[in-house]
Amino acid sequence: MAARRPKRTTYRLSRDERMSEIMSVTRQMLAEMGYKNITTLEIAQRCHLSEGAIFRHFPTKRDLLIKVAEAWFEELLSVDEGDEAETSPRERLRREIGYALSIIRKEPTLTRYVLMELRPDPEYRSMHLYQLNRQFTNRIRNALTAAVASGDLRSDVSVDLLRDMIFGSIEHQTWAFLRDEGDFDVEAAAEGITTVIWRGMQTARDTPHRETRFAERESPTRHRCHAGHREP
Amino acid sequence: MAARRPKRTTYRLSRDERMSEIMSVTRQMLAEMGYKNITTLEIAQRCHLSEGAIFRHFPTKRDLLIKVAEAWFEELLSVDEGDEAETSPRERLRREIGYALSIIRKEPTLTRYVLMELRPDPEYRSMHLYQLNRQFTNRIRNALTAAVASGDLRSDVSVDLLRDMIFGSIEHQTWAFLRDEGDFDVEAAAEGITTVIWRGMQTARDTPHRETRFAERESPTRHRCHAGHREP
Amino acid sequence: MAARRPKRTTYRLSRDERMSEIMSVTRQMLAEMGYKNITTLEIAQRCHLSEGAIFRHFPTKRDLLIKVAEAWFEELLSVDEGDEAETSPRERLRREIGYALSIIRKEPTLTRYVLMELRPDPEYRSMHLYQLNRQFTNRIRNALTAAVASGDLRSDVSVDLLRDMIFGSIEHQTWAFLRDEGDFDVEAAAEGITTVIWRGMQTARDTPHRETRFAERESPTRHRCHAGHREP
Amino acid sequence: MAARRPKRTTYRLSRDERMSEIMSVTRQMLAEMGYKNITTLEIAQRCHLSEGAIFRHFPTKRDLLIKVAEAWFEELLSVDEGDEAETSPRERLRREIGYALSIIRKEPTLTRYVLMELRPDPEYRSMHLYQLNRQFTNRIRNALTAAVASGDLRSDVSVDLLRDMIFGSIEHQTWAFLRDEGDFDVEAAAEGITTVIWRGMQTARDTPHRETRFAERESPTRHRCHAGHREP
DNA sequence: CATGAATGAGGATTCATTCAT
DNA sequence: AATGAATGAATCCTCATTCAT
Numbered sequence: 023m024a025a026r027r028p029k030r031t032t033y034r035l036s037r038d039e040r041m042s043e044i045m046s047v048t049r050q051m052l053a054e055m056g057y058k059n060i061t062t063l064e065i066a067q068r069c070h071l072s073e074g075a076i077f078r079h080f081p082t083k084r085d086l087l088i089k090v091a092e093a094w095f096e097e098l099l100s101v102d103e104g105d106e107a108e109t110s111p112r113e114r115l116r117r118e119i120g121y122a123l124s125i126i127r128k129e130p131t132l133t134r135y136v137l138m139e140l141r142p143d144p145e146y147r148s149m150h151l152y153q154l155n156r157q158f159t160n161r162i163r164n165a166l167t168a169a170v171a172s173g174d175l176r177s178d179v180s181v182d183l184l185r186d187m188i189f190g191s192i193e194h195q196t197w198a199f200l201r202d203e204g205d206f207d208v209e210a211a212a213e214g215i216t217t218v219i220w221r222g223m224q225t226a227r228d229t230p231h232r233e234t235r236f237a238e239r240e241s242p243t244r245h246r247c248h249a250g251h252r253e254p
Numbered sequence: 255m256a257a258r259r260p261k262r263t264t265y266r267l268s269r270d271e272r273m274s275e276i277m278s279v280t281r282q283m284l285a286e287m288g289y290k291n292i293t294t295l296e297i298a299q300r301c302h303l304s305e306g307a308i309f310r311h312f313p314t315k316r317d318l319l320i321k322v323a324e325a326w327f328e329e330l331l332s333v334d335e336g337d338e339a340e341t342s343p344r345e346r347l348r349r350e351i352g353y354a355l356s357i358i359r360k361e362p363t364l365t366r367y368v369l370m371e372l373r374p375d376p377e378y379r380s381m382h383l384y385q386l387n388r389q390f391t392n393r394i395r396n397a398l399t400a401a402v403a404s405g406d407l408r409s410d411v412s413v414d415l416l417r418d419m420i421f422g423s424i425e426h427q428t429w430a431f432l433r434d435e436g437d438f439d440v441e442a443a444a445e446g447i448t449t450v451i452w453r454g455m456q457t458a459r460d461t462p463h464r465e466t467r468f469a470e471r472e473s474p475t476r477h478r479c480h481a482g483h484r485e486p
Numbered sequence: 487m488a489a490r491r492p493k494r495t496t497y498r499l500s501r502d503e504r505m506s507e508i509m510s511v512t513r514q515m516l517a518e519m520g521y522k523n524i525t526t527l528e529i530a531q532r533c534h535l536s537e538g539a540i541f542r543h544f545p546t547k548r549d550l551l552i553k554v555a556e557a558w559f560e561e562l563l564s565v566d567e568g569d570e571a572e573t574s575p576r577e578r579l580r581r582e583i584g585y586a587l588s589i590i591r592k593e594p595t596l597t598r599y600v601l602m603e604l605r606p607d608p609e610y611r612s613m614h615l616y617q618l619n620r621q622f623t624n625r626i627r628n629a630l631t632a633a634v635a636s637g638d639l640r641s642d643v644s645v646d647l648l649r650d651m652i653f654g655s656i657e658h659q660t661w662a663f664l665r666d667e668g669d670f671d672v673e674a675a676a677e678g679i680t681t682v683i684w685r686g687m688q689t690a691r692d693t694p695h696r697e698t699r700f701a702e703r704e705s706p707t708r709h710r711c712h713a714g715h716r717e718p
Numbered sequence: 719m720a721a722r723r724p725k726r727t728t729y730r731l732s733r734d735e736r737m738s739e740i741m742s743v744t745r746q747m748l749a750e751m752g753y754k755n756i757t758t759l760e761i762a763q764r765c766h767l768s769e770g771a772i773f774r775h776f777p778t779k780r781d782l783l784i785k786v787a788e789a790w791f792e793e794l795l796s797v798d799e800g801d802e803a804e805t806s807p808r809e810r811l812r813r814e815i816g817y818a819l820s821i822i823r824k825e826p827t828l829t830r831y832v833l834m835e836l837r838p839d840p841e842y843r844s845m846h847l848y849q850l851n852r853q854f855t856n857r858i859r860n861a862l863t864a865a866v867a868s869g870d871l872r873s874d875v876s877v878d879l880l881r882d883m884i885f886g887s888i889e890h891q892t893w894a895f896l897r898d899e900g901d902f903d904v905e906a907a908a909e910g911i912t913t914v915i916w917r918g919m920q921t922a923r924d925t926p927h928r929e930t931r932f933a934e935r936e937s938p939t940r941h942r943c944h945a946g947h948r949e950p
Numbered sequence: 951c952a953t954g955a956a957t958g959a960g961g962a963t964t965c966a967t968t969c970a971t
Numbered sequence: 972a973a974t975g976a977a978t979g980a981a982t983c984c985t986c987a988t989t990c991a992t
Binding site: 768769774 | 974976
């Protein structure tokens with residue numbers, strides 16, 4: 023990122039080089055502490071820079087942090103989604119879950135930052151970030167919607183709740199991993215989550231004996247809000 | 255919680271009364287703003303107390319905040335778990351999920367505080383809070399383990415992953431609610447989550463014959479918000 | 487102002503005492519440098535205080551400065567205006583000019599501060615200060631208006647221009663004095679200004695023999711805005 | 719003032735051209751904002767120049783600003799004073815007042831800068847600026863002195879006080895205009911000031927027989943703006 | 951016990967000025 | 972000559988914590 027320089031890229035970088043160095047350092051710090059715990063001084067120090075130098079490039083701490091988050095999302099979204107047509111709906115879902123898991127595991131506190139610091143911002147919904155975040159979570163949401171549309175998944179539980187379950191699992195998974203400082207198997211976790219969701223939501227035709235009548239009844243479903251079915 | 259006194263509410267409380275007043279005020283504030291946005295001055299003012307007085311009771315702001323979180327958990331855990339024996343495993347799970355949802359929804363920023371500010375603390379695992387938090391999440395974990403043990407649920411997906419899925423959903427659910435400033439139906443959400451997990455994890459023996467009756471029982475369902483599937 | 491304490495009033499003053507000490511120190515500094523040249527640090531140092539202490543009492547530097555200016559005006563306006571009824575219009579004017587001169591000469595840069603720093607403020611006209619300033623300058627304006635009303639002064643030059651001439655002279659007088667670090671005689675200056683204005687504006691009846699020819703030359707005059715009469 | 723070059727205005731100017739471009743840009747900025755609000759960065763930008771380049775030409779921001787003020791005075795003083803011999807003393811005074819008014823009104827913040835930022839400087843009196851400023855104000859002072867010498871004006875009020883009255887009026891006039899963002903008529907204001915001063919100071923021989931009719935005509939006066947009396 | 955004045959270590963931000971390129 | 976990255980001292984402001992009263 024810093025480029026064409028000896029090791030310690032401390033002196034006289036070009037504007038772009040410096041900006042991306044600052045951003046990558048900040049991103050690193052964001053991954054370690056939260057927004058409020060980051061100080062411009064420490065950012066500067068880690069860049070071997072004076073504090074003022076930061077502000078030559080970013081008008082505001084807040085601005086810098088937002089740019090970092092945006093860049094991060096930009097990066098995420100640049101990953102190819104793969105050949106959707108050629109995979110089964112379940113496989114597509116699993117793959118997306120695996121992708122999100124791997125992303126979030128790589129920098130879990132960054133997710134936290136966006137979730138906790140930025141999202142509560144009153145302006146959040148009008149920020150570019152909001153769009154980017156939506157694009158990101160939509161990958162999974164789309165996979166779910168497609169599966170529902172194709173009749174692979176039932177529609178009796180709201181797609182948004184499913185998406186929340188998936189992202190919730192992913193985040194808890196990664197935070198637990200963070201705390202334990204141990205590791206976990208992304209593929210296994212993705213498979214686990216997918217399994218629960220898929221099995222929990224698949225329509226009758228996939229599950230031999232059950233389906234007939236259940237499936238029949240399924241047809242005229244309308245959803246309101248988010249969730250569940252009831253039993254007496 | 256706050257002292258029950260005649261007019262001059264703030265005069266000469268006993269040490270314990272004072273402490274719990276401070277704590278309850280702080281808890282209230284934690285629920286309104288985040289940790290970093292709370293100032294000891296404002297705590298004092300809301301207690302009609304001088305700034306210094308706080309420190310007579312709590313050596314440190316941080317200490318106070320932790321005690322508040324602990325007391326909160328203490329309170330949570332004191333709620334009766336109900337008659338486990340008399341409920342079905344599924345019902346027990348649903349009930350616990352509903353309970354956790356209701357808790358978190360009641361004071362979502364408190365949850366956030368524990369999750370975001372305390373958990374990342376390097377000492378977190380040696381804090382009493384950690385134990386308390388475990389006890390809290392264990393209620394759901396235990397319900398799952400019991401269901402696995404009784405053969406109601408499969409064991410092919412880790413109980414911890416299931417627990418993470420559940421808490422993940424709960425948190426996403428409440429955060430979404432926080433952002434949108436709308437409301438959601440706790441019962442419906444609990445049912446939704448339970449449904450996915452249960453259907454996704456139940457063992458074969460439960461499924462074959464049930465459905466008929468599952469379907470049958472379905473009839474007189476009412477949904478509110480956020481949820482579910484409908485049947486004719 | 488600081489009150490009832492040993493000499494070095496450095497420690498543990500009451501809120502009011504401290505506030506007025508800070509204000510008087512600031513006023514002193516305002517008299518020495520301009521608004522922008524005052525730093526909160528120096529204010530603190532001159533009070534033998536930490537910087538933070540200042541902000542316990544005044545939310546903002548700007549706020550402090552405004553309060554200082556207000557207090558100053560308040561003080562000015564509290565001086566008794568004397569028995570207007572019993573003095574001649576000319577004497578009343580002279581007295582007011584003398585009063586304003588003495589005030590401004592005492593703390594000329596304070597005037598400058600109000601004139602230069604506060605007045606350009608877009609909100610100035612809605613500030614209390616604006617009212618106070620008006621009250622102050624109105625004393626002279628009223629004296630002029632009264633003299634016009636009573637027929638002692640002509641009305642062919644706007645009262646506002648006269649007021650501007652008077653205050654302009656006063657300020658220049660005091661600034662000159664500031665620069666020269668010499669002194670000047672307030673009474674003499676007041677008399678001088680009064681003389682020019684009065685002689686320049688008095689009506690015919692006071693100056694017996696002159697008028698005829700003056701009037702004759704007067705004829706072909708055109709006026710625009712703000713001022714004067716013309717002569718060929 | 720800014721270099722007259724083809725397209726790329728900023729390329730390779732001679733030292734002198736560059737300096738005067740910087741100065742004229744700075745002067746423009748001085749007229750828009752105050753001294754303290756000008757940044758070297760913005761000066762550079764407006765010159766399409768790098769920040770460092772400024773310092774190649776002027777050792778210090780302060781130095782640059784002073785040079786700008788000096789150049790401004792230089793320019794003022796270069797304006798021809800007109801044919802003194804051929805005008806009456808009163809006309810000469812009026813003309814000088816009008817000239818000063820027009821100058822100050824054209825760039826009032828420049829005046830402010832000199833008045834407020836430079837004049838309080840302890841070294842002011844030893845600066846070239848001081849001399850220039852004197853020369854400028856002396857134009858009016860000389861007109862007064864001449865009028866006194868020729869017997870047109872009395873000598874019972876100090877010429878310096880008169881000068882102060884005149885400049886004071888001028889400045890108040892322009893500041894008021896600045897605040898109100900309205901406009902005012904330079905000629906009318908000049909005439910008004912001249913009238914008061916002249917009438918207030920003229921010697922007896924000029925005024926003998928005038929009064930009667932002047933007084934008579936006074937009655938039916940209407941004012942428009944700030945000023946003047948009207949005659950049929 | 952309680953008060954609240956005072957502290958002091960930061961924190962973000964600004965900007966004239968320097969200097970390697 | 973010119974550039975523009977970097978500096979660092981200064982500025983206003985915040986707040987947990989201390990301690991004289």
